[in-house]
Every structure is written in structure tokens, then in C-alpha cells.
Amino acid sequence: MAAIRDLVDNAKEALSSKSEQQSTPKSQFKSGWQPQVQHQARPGLESDMQEPAQIENVPDFDGEPRLYKGSGKLEGRKAIITGGDSGIGRSTAVLFAIEGADSLIAYLPQEESDAQKTAQLVQKYGRQCHLLPIDIRVQANCQKIVDEAIAKMGAINILFNNAATQLVKETIFDIPDEQWLDTFNTNIHPMFYLSKAALKHMKHGDVIINNASINAYVGRPDLLDYTSTKGAIVAFTRGLSNQFVDKGIRVNAVAPGPVWTPLIPATMSTQAIKEFTAPIGRPGQPSEIATVVVFLASTDSSLLSGQTIHANGGTVVNG
Numbered sequence: 001m002a003a004i005r006d007l008v009d010n011a012k013e014a015l016s017s018k019s020e021q022q023s024t025p026k027s028q029f030k031s032g033w034q035p036q037v038q039h040q041a042r043p044g045l046e047s048d049m050q051e052p053a054q055i056e057n058v059p060d061f062d063g064e065p066r067l068y069k070g071s072g073k074l075e076g077r078k079a080i081i082t083g084g085d086s087g088i089g090r091s092t093a094v095l096f097a098i099e100g101a102d103s104l105i106a107y108l109p110q111e112e113s114d115a116q117k118t119a120q121l122v123q124k125y126g127r128q129c130h131l132l133p134i135d136i137r138v139q140a141n142c143q144k145i146v147d148e149a150i151a152k153m154g155a156i157n158i159l160f161n162n163a164a165t166q167l168v169k170e171t172i173f174d175i176p177d178e179q180w181l182d183t184f185n186t187n188i189h190p191m192f193y194l195s196k197a198a199l200k201h202m203k204h205g206d207v208i209i210n211n212a213s214i215n216a217y218v219g220r221p222d223l224l225d226y227t228s229t230k231g232a233i234v235a236f237t238r239g240l241s242n243q244f245v246d247k248g249i250r251v252n253a254v255a256p257g258p259v260w261t262p263l264i265p266a267t268m269s270t271q272a273i274k275e276f277t278a279p280i281g282r283p284g285q286p287s288e289i290a291t292v293v294v295f296l297a298s299t300d301s302s303l304l305s306g307q308t309i310h311a312n313g314g315t316v317v318n319g
């Protein structure tokens with residue numbers, strides 16, 4: 001009986017998502033676009049996304065995708081990008097390449113196929129993408145990432161602390177202590193170890209960019225541990241900037257709102273994906289965060305340090 005009920009529910013869901021699909025605008029950059037509900041196991045793969053995210057394209061004035069145009073903003077720069085295999089990290093590696101930078105990307109070993117694809121996309125623009133499958137929760141691995149970057153590229157001009165994880169839990173009582181520790185061990189502690197190791201090689205003109213989240217500002221209740229790490233990232237960005245701004249090393253953060261990446265089908269419920277949107281009328285695409293990271297990495301943002309840019313589709317927040 002239960003099996004029949006499941007079949008009927010699945011058929012209903014398929015029909016309703018089909019009709020939602022038909023009424024959804026085609027361009028992911030147009031108001032009203034909504035991703036189809038889908039789920040993956042953590043950490044999630046870009047290659048398993050039913051609707052591929054926008055990596056190289058940015059919206060034109062009509063909301064249609066157009067290839068990002070570079071202008072040599074990062075010519076010859078060398079970058080470390082954690083979580084560079086997919087989503088925002090992948091798009092950043094590609095836009096960095098279009099702007100003339102090489103990257104080393106760090107990611108979990110089970111994401112190797114996604115990382116290979118990122119490397120192909122970067123190489124298309126004549127730049128290098130060095131691959132390093134490694135778990136950043138292990139302190140010594142953060143030093144290894146920096147050592148490998150220096151060995152392969154000879155310099156670190158940009159450190160994009162981007163990797164993170166999350167797991168939805170309704171209340172504080174549902175969060176096992178192990179999850180609380182794991183979220184901090186993934187999202188904030190490596191930021192300290194990586195920055196400490198990388199700064200020994202960084203000089204005037206170099207930058208650190210940290211990926212925070214809108215959730216630090218709105219206090220999303222069902223992501224308490226994640227939200228807490230993102231608040232720590234904002235404070236870390238401010239304090240570190242105050243240490244290094246007079247040495248010409250700028251430290252900034254980006255705080256994305258909802259962005260369609262593997263993190264979402266890998267960690268969010270059906271209901272949360274159905275509600276996955278922003279005041280602009282749709283969720284963001286990875287390329288729309290990567291453009292902000294390019295801005296923060298380039299001299300276009302020469303007067304910004306210790307700041308957080310709110311690329312969140314129109315949610316007004318303080319700070």
C-alpha cells in the first residue's frame with residue numbers, strides 16, 4: 001500500500017515539476033527561473049546537476065547569457081582557490097583564466113571528475129589549473145596546499161578561501177556535537193591555517209578573498225552551525241584586513257545569497273529547493289559571484305579592504 005502511495009506521490013511530483021518546468025523562463029538569468037528539485041549525496045557533483053549552472057556566462061541587459069569578456073585584469077597573477085572543482089570556485093577559476101590568471105584548486109578526492117572538467121575549462125583560455133585533491137579539515141594539509149602552489153606557480157597573489165559545507169537541521173537540539181565541530185573544521189579553521197601559510201609568501205598588491213554568506217546577516221535558523229562559521233568569516237576578514245592593509249595586502253569577503261551549485265541539491269530539502277530564490281526573482285548563478293571575486297582580486301577594488309560585498313539578489317542587510 002505504502003509503495004503504491006509512493007508511486008502516486010512520485011508521479012504527482014514529476015507532473016508538477018514538469019508543469020513548473022514549462023512555465024519557468026528558459027534563461028537562468030531571468031526573473032521566475034527556478035531550479036528543478038533534485039538531490040545528491042554530499043559533497044555533490046557539478047556533473048550530476050540536472051540543469052548545469054552558469055559558469056562562463058554572465059547576464060546581458062535582457063537576462064540572456066553572454067560569455068564573460070576579459071580585459072587582462074589579472075594578467076600573470078597566481079591564485080589558490082579552495083573548493084575550485086565546482087560551483088562558485090569553478091566559475092572563479094574560469095573567470096580568473098579569462099582575465100589572465102593561473103590557479104591551483106583544492107577539493108575533496110571524490111570530486112576529481114569535476115576538478116578535471118574545471119581544468120579543461122581553464123586550459124581553454126590558455127591558462128594553467130593545477131589540481132590538488134586534499135581534505136582541508138586536516139591542519140597540515142593547509143600548509144601542503146600553500147607549498148604545492150609555490151612549487152607549481154612560484155607565487156601566491158590571490159587566496160580565495162571558498163570551500164565550505166553545510167547540513168540543514170531544524171533546531172539546535174538536532175545538531176550533533178560532531179556536526180558542529182565538522183562545520184567549523186571545514187569552513188573557518190582552514191581559513192586561518194591557509195591565510196597564515198599563504199601570507200608568508202604574499203606581498204604588496206596581493207589579496208585574500210573569503211566566501212561568507214547572506215546567512216551570517218539574516219541568521220538563517222536551520223543552518224545554525226554554518227551561519228555561525230560565516231559570521232566568524234566576516235569578523236576574520238575585518239581583523240585580518242586591519243593587520244595587513246598598511247602592507248598593501250587587502251582582505252575582503254563576498255556574501256552570496258542563494259546560488260545554484262552542487263551544495264544545494266547535496267544539502268537542502270525538497271521544500272528548501274522549491275523556495276530557493278531571491279528578491280530579484282531567481283537564485284544566482286556561480287558566474288554572478290565569480291565576477292565579484294574578480295573585482296575583489298583586481299585593482300578595480302583598490303580602495304576596498306575589510307569589506308563584505310553582498311551579492312545576494314537584493315536582500316538588504318546591514319554591514
Ligand SMILES: NC(=O)c1ccc[n+]([C@@H]2O[C@H](COP(=O)([O-])OP(=O)(O)OC[C@H]3O[C@@H](n4cnc5c(N)ncnc54)[C@H](O)[C@@H]3O)[C@@H](O)[C@H]2O)c1
Nearest residue numbers: 083086087088107135136162163164213256258259261263
Ligand atoms: N550556493 C549557495 O547558495 C551559497 C550561498 C552563500 C554562500 N555560499 C558559499 O559559497 C562557497 C562555495 O560553495 P558552492 O555553493 O559553490 O558549492 P560547491 O559544492 O560547488 O563548493 C563547495 C566546495 O567545498 C569543497 N569542500 C568542502 N569540504 C571540503 C574539505 N573538507 N576539503 C576540501 N574541500 C572541501 C568541495 O570541493 C566543494 O566542491 C561556500 O563557502 C559556500 O558556503 C554558497
